[in-house]
Amino acid sequence: MTRRRAAVALTGAAFAFAGRWFAQDTANVPKYPDKLALAQANAKQLLLLMDTDKNGKISKKEWMNFMSQEFDRLDSDHSGELDPHELLKSDVVVQHVNPEVQGK
Numbered sequence: 001m002t003r004r005r006a007a008v009a010l011t012g013a014a015f016a017f018a019g020r021w022f023a024q025d026t027a028n029v030p031k032y033p034d035k036l037a038l039a040q041a042n043a044k045q046l047l048l049l050m051d052t053d054k055n056g057k058i059s060k061k062e063w064m065n066f067m068s069q070e071f072d073r074l075d076s077d078h079s080g081e082l083d084p085h086e087l088l089k090s091d092v093v094v095q096h097v098n099p100e101v102q103g104k
Helices: 002-022 035-050 060-074
Strands: none
Touching: 035 060
Protein backbone atom coordinates (compact mmCIF):
# COMPACT_ATOMS: atom_id res chain seq x y z
CA MET A 1 0.00 0.00 0.00
CA THR A 2 2.85 2.37 0.74
CA ARG A 3 4.47 1.63 -2.60
CA ARG A 4 1.19 2.37 -4.33
CA ARG A 5 0.88 5.74 -2.62
CA ALA A 6 4.50 6.55 -3.49
CA ALA A 7 3.88 5.62 -7.12
CA VAL A 8 0.73 7.78 -7.23
CA ALA A 9 2.59 10.67 -5.62
CA LEU A 10 5.50 10.34 -8.07
CA THR A 11 3.11 10.12 -11.01
CA GLY A 12 1.26 13.22 -9.81
CA ALA A 13 4.51 15.08 -9.34
CA ALA A 14 5.65 14.04 -12.81
CA PHE A 15 2.43 15.31 -14.38
CA ALA A 16 2.65 18.55 -12.41
CA PHE A 17 6.23 19.06 -13.56
CA ALA A 18 5.36 18.21 -17.16
CA GLY A 19 2.38 20.56 -17.03
CA ARG A 20 4.58 23.39 -15.86
CA TRP A 21 7.16 22.47 -18.51
CA PHE A 22 4.64 22.62 -21.36
CA ALA A 23 2.56 25.48 -19.99
CA GLN A 24 2.99 28.77 -21.76
CA ASP A 25 4.84 31.36 -19.73
CA THR A 26 2.64 34.45 -19.99
CA ALA A 27 5.45 36.73 -18.84
CA ASN A 28 7.40 36.06 -22.05
CA VAL A 29 4.45 36.30 -24.45
CA PRO A 30 4.61 39.55 -26.44
CA LYS A 31 1.70 41.90 -25.86
CA TYR A 32 -0.02 42.94 -29.09
CA PRO A 33 -1.77 46.30 -29.23
CA ASP A 34 -5.55 46.34 -29.09
CA LYS A 35 -6.60 46.96 -32.71
CA LEU A 36 -9.91 48.50 -31.72
CA ALA A 37 -8.20 50.94 -29.36
CA LEU A 38 -5.70 51.88 -32.09
CA ALA A 39 -8.49 52.39 -34.63
CA GLN A 40 -10.40 54.61 -32.19
CA ALA A 41 -7.28 56.65 -31.47
CA ASN A 42 -6.65 57.07 -35.22
CA ALA A 43 -10.27 58.10 -35.80
CA LYS A 44 -10.00 60.73 -33.06
CA GLN A 45 -6.81 62.08 -34.64
CA LEU A 46 -8.51 62.31 -38.03
CA LEU A 47 -11.48 64.04 -36.44
CA LEU A 48 -9.16 66.63 -34.90
CA LEU A 49 -7.47 67.18 -38.27
CA MET A 50 -10.62 67.38 -40.40
CA ASP A 51 -13.09 69.09 -38.05
CA THR A 52 -12.33 72.68 -38.94
CA ASP A 53 -15.45 74.13 -37.28
CA LYS A 54 -14.72 72.12 -34.08
CA ASN A 55 -18.27 70.79 -33.66
CA GLY A 56 -17.10 67.20 -33.03
CA LYS A 57 -18.31 65.95 -36.41
CA ILE A 58 -16.94 65.88 -39.95
CA SER A 59 -19.16 67.32 -42.65
CA LYS A 60 -18.91 66.30 -46.29
CA LYS A 61 -17.35 69.68 -47.03
CA GLU A 62 -14.70 69.19 -44.33
CA TRP A 63 -14.02 65.65 -45.60
CA MET A 64 -13.66 66.81 -49.22
CA ASN A 65 -11.43 69.75 -48.25
CA PHE A 66 -9.15 67.49 -46.25
CA MET A 67 -8.93 64.89 -49.03
CA SER A 68 -8.29 67.58 -51.63
CA GLN A 69 -5.44 68.99 -49.54
CA GLU A 70 -4.03 65.48 -49.02
CA PHE A 71 -4.21 64.82 -52.77
CA ASP A 72 -2.41 68.09 -53.48
CA ARG A 73 0.24 67.22 -50.88
CA LEU A 74 0.91 63.84 -52.51
CA ASP A 75 0.80 65.17 -56.11
CA SER A 76 4.40 66.37 -56.02
CA ASP A 77 4.69 66.89 -59.80
CA HIS A 78 1.33 68.77 -59.88
CA SER A 79 0.05 66.62 -62.74
CA GLY A 80 -3.42 66.24 -61.25
CA GLU A 81 -2.87 62.49 -60.99
CA LEU A 82 -1.16 60.29 -58.41
CA ASP A 83 1.33 57.74 -59.64
CA PRO A 84 2.60 54.79 -57.56
CA HIS A 85 5.69 56.71 -56.42
CA GLU A 86 3.57 59.55 -55.11
CA LEU A 87 1.16 57.16 -53.40
CA LEU A 88 4.09 55.59 -51.54
CA LYS A 89 4.46 58.88 -49.67
CA SER A 90 1.01 58.41 -48.18
CA ASP A 91 0.64 57.20 -44.59
CA VAL A 92 -2.53 55.31 -45.51
CA VAL A 93 -2.24 51.53 -45.20
CA VAL A 94 -4.65 49.20 -46.99
CA GLN A 95 -5.11 45.98 -45.03
CA HIS A 96 -7.22 44.07 -47.55
CA VAL A 97 -8.85 44.98 -50.83
CA ASN A 98 -11.74 42.83 -52.05
CA PRO A 99 -11.13 42.39 -55.80
CA GLU A 100 -14.89 42.33 -56.42
CA VAL A 101 -15.33 45.89 -55.18
CA GLN A 102 -12.01 47.31 -56.33
CA GLY A 103 -12.50 50.12 -58.81
CA LYS A 104 -16.19 50.61 -58.00
